[in-house]
Amino acid sequence: MAEHLLRHRAKEKKLDLDVASAGLAAFPGDPGAENALKVLAERGIDGSGHRSRKVQPRLLEEFDLILAMTSGHKKQLLGLAPQLAGRIFLLKEFAKGAEQGQEADDSVEKEYEISDPFGQSLDVYRQSLEEIDRAVQAILQFLEGGSTMNVAIGSDHGGFRAKQALVEHLRGQGFSVEDLGTDSADSCDYPDIAKEVAQAVVEGRSNLGILICGTGIGMSIAANKVPGIRAALCHDTFSARMARSHNDSNILCMGERVLGLGLMFDVVHTYLHESFSGGRHQRRVDKIEQA
Ligand code: RB5
Numbered sequence: 001m002a003e004h005l006l007r008h009r010a011k012e013k014k015l016d017l018d019v020a021s022a023g024l025a026a027f028p029g030d031p032g033a034e035n036a037l038k039v040l041a042e043r044g045i046d047g048s049g050h051r052s053r054k055v056q057p058r059l060l061e062e063f064d065l066i067l068a069m070t071s072g073h074k075k076q077l078l079g080l081a082p083q084l085a086g087r088i089f090l091l092k093e094f095a096k097g098a099e100q101g102q103e104a105d106d107s108v109e110k111e112y113e114i115s116d117p118f119g120q121s122l123d124v125y126r127q128s129l130e131e132i133d134r135a136v137q138a139i140l141q142f143l144e145g146g147s148t149m150n151v152a153i154g155s156d157h158g159g160f161r162a163k164q165a166l167v168e169h170l171r172g173q174g175f176s177v178e179d180l181g182t183d184s185a186d187s188c189d190y191p192d193i194a195k196e197v198a199q200a201v202v203e204g205r206s207n208l209g210i211l212i213c214g215t216g217i218g219m220s221i222a223a224n225k226v227p228g229i230r231a232a233l234c235h236d237t238f239s240a241r242m243a244r245s246h247n248d249s250n251i252l253c254m255g256e257r258v259l260g261l262g263l264m265f266d267v268v269h270t271y272l273h274e275s276f277s278g279g280r281h282q283r284r285v286d287k288i289e290q291a
């Protein structure tokens with residue numbers, strides 16, 4: 001699954017990568033697992049031509065980066081090719097390192113495992129694919145030269161303090177942030193700010209937008225008036241992930257009077273790092289746009 005997803009995402013970004021996969025316990029020539037092919041197909045990826053091959057030290061030598069799903073696999077790879085230690089990582093470990101500019105330390109390596117869904121239900125395969133996709137997106141962004149995401153952000157007086165804290169936080173995380181106001185805690189009207197941020201997004205000056213008012217409600221109603229905007233009011237990380245993954249939402253709305261800063265940062269982090277799944281969700285988003 002990871003091979004096909006990485007190749008697919010690299011192609012979307014017009015990155016020329018040579019991607020291959022091999023299994024430590026694979027039977028050469030076997031097709032991909034039925035559920036793997038199904039969840040790939042749900043994303044419009046055809047894995048039907050896939051045939052397994054077995055990991056060989058000579059094959060490993062051919063690649064600059066070797067990514068494993070579990071620490072057990074990583075250890076076996078290191079055993080097969082100890083001279084390639086600097087090129088062998090866990091998929092999520094490398095993605096995290098790419099985000100943070102450092103390698104994961106051994107004590108937390110377990111946290112970076114993606115468990116093997118082999119033989120399990122379609123839902124388990126789906127979850128694995130989503131986990132792989134998040135890691136793949138981070139890796140590609142890193143390989144692209146760390147091209148930074150541009151985020152437009154705005155608030156009214158009700159969201160001013162949270163917006164100030166978020167601007168500083170996101171800049172510290174390496175995002176390029178366009179702060180479209182408001183610039184003080186003085187009373188102002190949220191539709192004016194919502195329009196500014198929505199325009200920055202639809203005109204392509206920003207990849208995504210964030211709007212904060214007291215509840216997030218006024219901002220989401222106002223932003224959704226602008227054609228092309230899919231503003232989502234999210235006060236938990238699950239909704240934030242789904243808003244990007246299923247709805248291709250392009251503006252996140254939150255309420256300063258609803259969320260503490262800690263949870264707000266987590267919601268934002270989840271939203272900005274998730275990507276659209278496409279496939280059947282694209283059809284639904286197209287219907288919204290045509291409505
Ligand atoms: C301002 O008091 C408040 O109404 C506004 O920030 C927001 O919550 C609107 O939905």
